[in-house]
Amino acid sequence: MEEAAVAEKIDEPREETLPAEQQKLLFVRLNKPERWQHTVFMGCFIVLAVTGFMLKIPEDIVQKLGGFGETVFFIRSLLHRIAGTVMILTAIYHLFYLVFHPAGRRWLFDMLPRPKDLFDLVHNMLYFINVKKEPPEFDRFSYKHKMEYGALILGTTLMSVTGLLLWSEWRWSKFILDISALVHGMEAVLACLAIIVWHMYDIHFKFHKSPVDDVWITGVIDEEEMKEEHLLHYRKIMADPRLQEIYIKRENQ
């Protein structure tokens, strides 16, 4: 409370120039545990992609490392295993979160695919080619989010299982290991390309998100963006005080 009071005082001049902003609402997209999960997962993903694809760097470039090659390789292998372990643990934590945390249960419920998603997809494609004048109205998670989340769950499972198989290689038939290595590699390419094309576009290349969307740090978006991207959810929140309790955060809170 005290902090809020101070902040209000400091922000006074801005309020004068922008009186309308005073009542601006912030909408919670990611709560704290979700932000943590995202950050840890993202860190692991980057480390895993870099240390993993280091194996595919052509010979003549690797040779430039000279005597450092062995150390680099050792660190690479260690980091890959650490990041892999942390990622698996995060994934397991996420499963528990989905079941045992009320916010997690809401997440799971909102994330479930519905027929509307299919209609939204068609609608949006029609909007793209200018057949429909307005884009579809999205709920908390649009079909884009749901597809990505599904891919994430599938991808993480595949990568974890094949990775663990490769890690404990001496127990398994070489055939299983060959399949694992192949799937691990191909899935990694697919994951990286999907992240680059699908995810990076959404957070970096959209006009109002340049140079980077910071919802993964702050967890909130403003009313304008909320209306534009999650109109249906916005209406639901505005109509339901219980939802307001969860999803609305005033700027000075």
Add this chain to the structure above:
Amino acid sequence: MRLSAFMIGTILLVTAFWLVAGSGTAMSATEALPDTENCLFCHRYPGMGRFDESGAKRIFYVNDQLFARSNHGKLKCTNCHVGLDKIPHTDVKKVDCTTQCHLTEPSTDREFSHSNMVNKYMASVHGAGDADNPKPFPEDLPTCKYCHQNKVQMPMAGLWGKSEALANETLSRCVGCHTKHPWAQNFYLHFTHRMRRVRSQQEIVALCTSCHEDSEKMARHGLESIATFKDTFHWNLVKYGVKDAPDCISCHVPVGYTTHDIRPKTDPASSINTFNRISTCSNQGGIQSCHPGATAGFATGRVHAYGTKVQVAAGKTNAVVEGVDNTLLIERAGKEMTEEEIFRHTVLSYIRLFYKVFIPLVVGFMFYHQWMDFLAALRRRRKSRKAK
């Protein structure tokens, strides 16, 4: 990768000069041998050489100081270059490594010769076979010099840092009894030189692949190119220069086997024969235990990625190497590739195919979707600006 002669030269040169430059008390006692045959009268001039009738460059220069420090440093020129007694050398014969070179081999007190090794080698996969059973295209097969150059002996000093102290201390123990210092030193050099690998893992792979990656040469002998080694995790370790990384000889010549006696997979005396695989994978008896808990399922699988043979066996006739006689390859593929191997290869190639189709479908859709989204956003922005 092809083993370039220039590379070998450079490596030799660097090692040689490191030794010359770094030689201290332990090394300096070895001097160039007295040139009793006076070959150096001409052969010490670096420019000595010519192109021979086949167009090959021949270097006749010998650095006597480096030669004296080499494996063969105690030999006279004519011990190997037998029968050279005319100038100019019109009577020159090719050096034969089975020649008895008038050194006494201490364990038998007989004259030393490499014939032991050569005989083993001739019976191995790389040998030319015998009169009853000659190998086709014997000119493809590597001779001694293909793998062996006269290396400068590397003393133990290089094993534990570059300190000469170890060599000095060890030698000082020897010369108490073995009073001829140069003899003791030579023995020490020989012994410690043999204790280490002369070639790094990368050099071994480069050496073996200089033939075994040549798919045409391999097809003539019923083999496939081993470029597929570079699809394995083993190669990654070699590529990064990891110590004790698994190169060709780690599996094909593990502890207890010799390089000169590499046997075909079907031979029970081969390290990669099914029955020896567990021991080979775990590298029993070696300095480093590679896969200590290797199970039969793990060890009996295929190590190199699947190559030409399995494709041929699976009926892909276009997989054979063009422009060469492939009969041997096809015959051996049919014999060696079991139903199970073909099945495994088929499954793997279907998985690969699945991803090759799936990746562009998924990513292509994503790209299309986001690109259209971008265009729609542009349109929207333009409209809203106009409205203002």
Add this chain to the structure above:
Amino acid sequence: MKKDIIKRVIGRSGPGGQKDRKPPSKTAKLVIKTAFVLPIILFALWLLKLVYFPHAEARKHESVAKPAAEQGIFTQILRDDGPIPKEHFHIIDEHISQAEPYHPICLECHGSYPHSKEKKVRAILNFHNGFLACMVCHVRKKPDDKSFSFVWVDRQTGATSMRVEGGFGKYPAKIFPIRETAGRRLEIIHPVDEKAAAEFMRLKNQFSADQMAKAKIKLHENISKKPVFCNECHKKDGYFDFAKLGFPGNRVDHLTSTEITGMIEKYETFYMPETIDFGSK
């Protein structure tokens, strides 16, 4: 202080917060975006290459290793590598592979082993190439020419001197003939001057066969018809003053001793048919 903290906690995404900061210019934004996006796009393309062309690197090496039968022997020669031949057994030192920036221009065409005709002596003649420039033997001094002498020329820098370190063919320099000009300046003798050689090299692919024959005669016109023969130097008080170039006395004695001259005589008597005229007699 407090304002900063609060801003950091909640103010980041609010439009109010953004207005506090100066928005980056359009170009700056573009630069930042490109610097960020370009590596990612390259990475994505590399990933695609890994899936569809996994062996592109290996193939590159394979095509180099193709056998001569398919390539043609001259293509093979073009690809032959390095100064050290394959399967050379003895240890080679830096004298073989060292680059020599300052060299007689003849070697550009004739290579490092220029002598090939006289089968019995070519290797011996070739090693002289290691410390003598071609023109030492192939440009003959007139008997009474007092302006003609010899000098060491550094292989790396071209600096001249009258003595160098080294021995037995291993010197940092090569002996070149030198002439004192009218203006008392010393000039290294180049029978083929650099400009003419460069012009020849530039045009040689355009010459017809006849033009080439003519050009070669012109190019070599200052080369003596008969080179200086072995025993003209390897004898007491011969063509060449070893001592003047810093050879120690015992070395001079050796170079002009019967050991060498005797061998040369033996060559002349037994191994060189009369028809091969070295110009010595």
